[in-house]
Amino acid sequence: MLQFYKAALKRCKAGTPTLVEKLQRDRLACQLQKLEDSEKFCRWLAKTPSTKRMTQGGSPGRKQRRVGDDGRGSERAVADAETQQEIENAEAPHTWQFSVSYKNTLGELLRTRKQACTESSQRCTRRQLKALLPDCVDFDISNCCFSVLAQLVDLLKPLEPVPKVVADTLRMLSTDREGVCVDELHVSPAEGKQLLLETFNGAAIHPNYANNAFLRDVQRASFYCRWLACTVLPEVHQKCIQDPARKQADVSTLFFLWSAAEDFILQAWVELLLQQGPRHLSLHYDGVRVNRECVGDIAEFITASHSWIKSKTGFTVQIVEKKHEYFVDLLIQSASSRREAPVAASLLLENGNCVPCALSRVLPEDKVAQLISHLSALQAQSTHWKYRDLARSLEVKLCPFLCGETLLPGKYLIHSDGKEAHCVAAVVHANSQDITAWDGTSELSMSLRTFRNCIAGCVDENSIVGFAVEPGERKERSDLPSLASSLDTLLELRAGAKGSEYPRPDDDQSSADASACGEEEDESVVSPGQALLAKLKAEVQVTLEEKLFPKVDEKYRCPLCPFRAFAKLTRVSQHIAKYHTVKVQFCPSGTKQVKLLLALYDEDCMRGKDGQNYLQRSSDTLRQTVAPSLLSSRTDIDKFIRIVFTAAGPVYRNLDALTDGEPLRRVRNIYYTRCFAHLVVREMLLCNAKATWLKYSR
Helix, strand or coil, X not given: CHHHHHXXXXXXXXXXXXXXXXXXXXXXXXXXXXXXXXXXXXXXXXXXXXXXXXXXXXXXXXECEEECCCCCHHHHHHHXXXXXXXXXXXXXXXXXXXXXXXXXXXXXXXXXXEEECXXXXXXXXXXXXXXXXXXXXXXXXXXXXXXHHHHHHHHHXXXXXXXXXXXXXXXXXXXXXXXXXXXXXXXXXXXXXXHHHHHHCCCCCCHHHCCCHHHHHHHHHXXXXXXXXXXXXXXHHHHHHHCCCCCCHHXXXXXXXXXXXXXXXXXXXXXXXXXXXXXXXXXXXXEEEEEHHHHCCHHHHHHHHHHHHHHHHCCCCCEEEECCCCHHXXXXXXXXXXXXXXXXXXXXXXXXXXXXXXXXXXXXXXXXXXXXXXXXXXXXXXXXXXXXXXXXXXXXXXXXXXXXXXXXXXXXXXXXCCCCCEEEEXXXXXXXXXXXXXXXXXXXXXXXXXXXXXXXXXXXXXXCEEEEEEECCCCCCCCCCCCHHHHHHXXXXXXXXXXXXXXXXCCCCCHHHHHCCCCCCCCCCCCCCHHHHHHHHHHHHHHHHHCCCCEECCEEXXXXXXXXXXXXXXXXXXXXXXXXXXXXCCCXXXXXXXXXXXXXXXXXXXXXXXXXXXXXXXXXXXXXXXXXXXXXXXXXXXXXEEEEEECCEEEEEEHHHCCCCCCCXXXXXXXXXXXXXXXXXXXXXXXXXXXXXXXXXX
């Protein structure tokens, strides 16, 4: 990514740039600076002996922060360095103390945001904070700039009445910024926040929003607030004029005005936190980060903070807990629907094959077969696949782009770093309002706006890259972003993570129940062997040729599905040809039928029989055991049936009828009877076996 941003900035045209080119250049420079700062912090962290002490000692010890208002940050930083050296030499392997001083940018002239004098958690990215301080919680003053500024204007009581357009705009921005983003700007809250702050802080209105009336009102409000700030703080304004680094002195003066109030609020808030004896407390401009056990119940702490800040400062603020999630985890949490979608071959689910697995979701069947053959030949040589190598081998064109750009209808690969470099597939549908994404065997559906919110809100946002999938050697699409020569560098990226670590319980099971049961194998991954797949393919072909479809209750039933039936005979053939394909292992009803036909196949192998018709036999078994029957219009049945282990053997039951008859017990999605539990314990005692999960059989 660093290589790309550097190359892109070098290729920017010389001369006076247009507004669009300037905005693009500024964005690239900002992203490059963030990545360089992140690497710089990581290098500092690696060289700090205290980090070794922290990791070797288990949990980090007391971490203190000292706030200084006198601007003598450099002197205190030296003292802190000496203190840190003393701590490193101390005989306390389970304790790590690290004090950091903060300074004001304007010294004694005016209080403003506290800046850490040395490397600290304040300088960490959200992704680094997630890894380094997982036991801490992040609190933020929501919409700090506009909410504080609106109250400041009222408190200052200007002699001249505030213009109505300014008052109305500030009121809307302070009370309903998210609604403004959606209703007035027609963008996601994350995109709208950035757009509003840039416009309010003096940036020109982006050409895409040149005719937006509300943004022009934001500009008017900005002009008024800048005038007000310069009138109230003339010394600060003069100092900003004398500073050549500040190109817009009035904008800087406005920032110092409301950030002084922000710091006043933060100081009062810290007083409340210090009463709790925090083990870690760090300042993050308009928020704090504190160890979780210090605050207790989150909702109660937020309510107490609201009351405390109001009583101490007179300001009314809204405090929220900030969540730090990786892109793939956020994608799974935000999906409007999720279902299991089997892959074409088990090889695609092996660790390191996330890029081929994603490609298999967006390529035609002949390309998928070529991909699987390619993987089988080279599997031992690579565990992290390069996008360029796979595209060249499959003769598929991948067009890289930055995911901040608009996603048009089409097929995409989405690369993100997360905990490890990972790849998911996505298809933007023709209406441009909905998107389907695949991560391993999970198929996720959501709106395009939700997908963009996931990109903007994740901690690995800066690492997200998209690849438009275009078979053949077609010309560059005009709707893809520019900088094609620089973007080509991104094809050198590699990915090979196994997938998201976010828990994915079924809809009827809470994540708390799932986490309490320890780890187990992924039951959604069922991979028949090539011999069985060949039998299934032959069975589908024979069924299509013979067209012997039984008629039940005035409908023609698909013999390969447990419950699917149609009013017209021709619809059955169309259904089999369309849905019983190799992409879903010839079994579109889901993994439960696949597991059943695998069991039938294994039994035939053990008996030395050359079995046939596994799809029909497994369908018959499901129809006989599941009562009441499922709807004939339903193909995917996984979410509506459960396997139940009884002393007489396993049976499938309708999820709605589980409470009927003999009482059942449950571990995750495993249901069993009391007689089955007794049988397991009896066999364990007789065979002198051990199993950690038996504690759930009581």
